[in-house]
Amino acid sequence: MDASSTFQDTLPLSSDALLAQLDDWGLPYRLHTHVPLRTVEDSKAVEGQFMVPGENALRVKNLYLRDKKKRNYLVTLEQSREIDLKELGAELGVGALSFGSADRLLQNLGIRPGAVSPLAMINGVQNDVQFFMDAAAQGAEVIYMHPLVNDRTVVMKQSDVMAFFDRxxxxxxxxx
Structure with a gap:
């Protein structure tokens, strides 16, 4: 199975259910559908279709990581930011980091590779996943993210993303 909305009903929480929850909480978003995006390069190829000129937007890349003590981390960074896992582990104070497996990703964040997103913390908080976000998000007007599947992108105001995390x-x- 891939990470598109075609298979969303096999996830612990479907993309449709997440979007309904955002609606129920009064957290507005713009929804865009597109071909499945698996990489930052894929995203850059289509983002021009729905970017608003002049919008102070943060487009992200997301890393699901584990340390040697089997603790899980979701790290959300500005999509062009270079990252060294050894340096990141030292910065987080957790030692060596490695990418988590697809099975653990589904178990801990309820998503498949290619759909990793800060919105997956709706599942991650229940599984003790620690969340780290690029400070660049603090100055962004809006943040572009996958809503648990990789053929959709939501654009939310930064303040609404923070309200989601609070919720x-x-x-x-x-x-x-």
Missing amino acids: IGCTVTWLP
């Missing part, structure tokens, strides 16, 4: 009880640790 689900997710602590955001900012990365400089």
Whole structure:
């Protein structure tokens, strides 16, 4: 199975259910559908279709990581930011980091590879996933993210993303 909305009903929480929850909480978003995006390069190829000129937007890449003590982390960064896992582990104070498996990703964040997103913390908080976000998000007007599937993108105001984290009880640790 891929990470598109075609298979969303096999996830612990479907993309449709997440969007309905955002609606219920009064957290507005713009929804865009597109071909499945698996990489930052894929995203860059289509983002021009729905970017608003002059909008102070943060487009992200997301890393699901584990340390040697089997603790899980979701790290959300500005999509062009270079990252060294060894340096990141030292910065987070957790030692060596490695990518988590597809099975653990589904178990801990309720998503498949290619759809990793800060919105997956709706599942991650229940599984003790620690969340780190690029401090660049603090200055963004809007943030572009997948809503648990990789053939959809939601655009939310930064303040609404923070309200989402508050609603689900997710602590955001900012990365400089």
